[in-house]
Ligand SMILES: Nc1nc2c(c(=O)[nH]1)N[C@H]1C(S)=C(S)[C@@H](COP(=O)(O)OP(=O)(O)OC[C@H]3O[C@@H](n4cnc5c(N)ncnc54)[C@H](O)[C@@H]3O)O[C@H]1N2
């Protein structure tokens with residue numbers, strides 16, 4: 472049921488005074504995961520990570536003058552009169568494949584056959600592409616070559632240091648590493664890079680009603696889905712995810728699962744078992760440690776939350792309802808993981824859009840995260856489904872979250888509303 476619009480006088484939708492603020496809980500979660508010192512990581516594992524120090528070229532780019540074309544290296548003065556009607560014919564004195572390391576200077580009055588990427592011999596000042604000669608493109612080099620067009624100065628010569636000299640900064644600290652920047656790092660001599668490494672996140676789903684997807688379902692059982700959703704969300708951020716699912720609603724087995732897995736995780740996320748029922752395994756198990764704080768947070772969905780440490784490892788306990796899990800991850804966990812990984816701007820791309828979903832109530836004192844579809848060019852947003860937090864199909868069809876502030880109790884068509892664009896929205 473959506474909350475009533477007359478929230479101020481309705482005890483079911485009035486916020487208890489004990490609600491923690493979304494921002495305070497977000498700050499608590501963030502403080503659990505301080506950014507670690509950078510680590511040196513092999514290039515193969517760097518994609519998506521943040522460069523932690525300026526990338527300084529160990530070698531120039533290009534490293535030496537080299538040819539941009541398969542053809543003939545010449546001294547321009549030897550062939551300056553060449554035309555199609557009156558070609559210049561000169562002896563071929565050398566053959567320079569790529570990788571040759573003993574290239575002698577070009578003898579005056581001769582040409583050297585040269586391949587793309589081969590060192591330009593000293594004395595040569597232009598490359599004539601093979602298409603502007605009478606030579607075949609394959610086989611042994613000819614004794615002489617006819618050149619049909621006079622080259623321009625430095626034609627098809629890629630100059631040493633054209634892009635960078637050794638010692639130059641080629642990428643600043645803070646650059647997100649991409650395939651092309653990883654290629655650049657290799658080209659300038661770095662087999663590994665200083666980065667903020669990926670946090671290892673353990674996802675622990677609890678609930679005796681949960682069955683591994685694909686297995687037979689008995690009455691009262693459902694397929695476990697939160698660990699799949701969370702692991703995908705964690706990997707999208709760039710962290711690594713390990714899942715431990717189907718932990719039964721049994722405090723001892725929950726705590727022993729935590730104990731054996733905690734040392735290998737930088738963060739543990741649990742789903743379920745934190746509200747007000749009789750079998751709240753996460754809350755029951757962790758309350759006695761005294762190191763995890765449980766709160767009702769002023770938000771919908773995602774009200775029951777916990778954060779702290781267990782067996783020395785940070786832990787964030789998310790509510791079990793699928794939409795609550797997702798929204799909680801977005802609001803609390805994603806920014807903390809991104810911060811850990813060296814990213815300062817952790818906000819989702821977004822903007823203030825125009826609400827087109829008609830009258831929409833929102834609970835007083837709670838920040839509401841509505842699932843919606845956003846027409847980005849028009850800047851308009853409409854809801855998908857209704858607010859309750861079990862509506863996973865609506866969530867899966869949405870491309871944005873619309874955020875209704877704590878003090879707003881009604882949205883109307885035309886109202887401004889903050890939008891976070893989710894993956895795939897653009
Ligand atoms: N008396 C009260 N009842 C509830 C309150 C409250 O304040 N007082 N809060 C409600 C809110 S809000 C939420 S959110 C939920 C959170 O409950 P839990 O975190 O204890 O989660 P569970 O009870 O274990 O599960 C809730 C719901 O989600 C399903 N679930 C759980 N885990 C998974 C999973 N891994 N995959 C798929 N689905 C899962 C579970 O079957 C339940 O339907 O509490 C309200 N109640």
Ligand code: MOO
Pocket residue numbers: 770771772773774775790792794795859860861
């Ligand atoms: O806060 Mo719960 O997450 O609304 O369903």
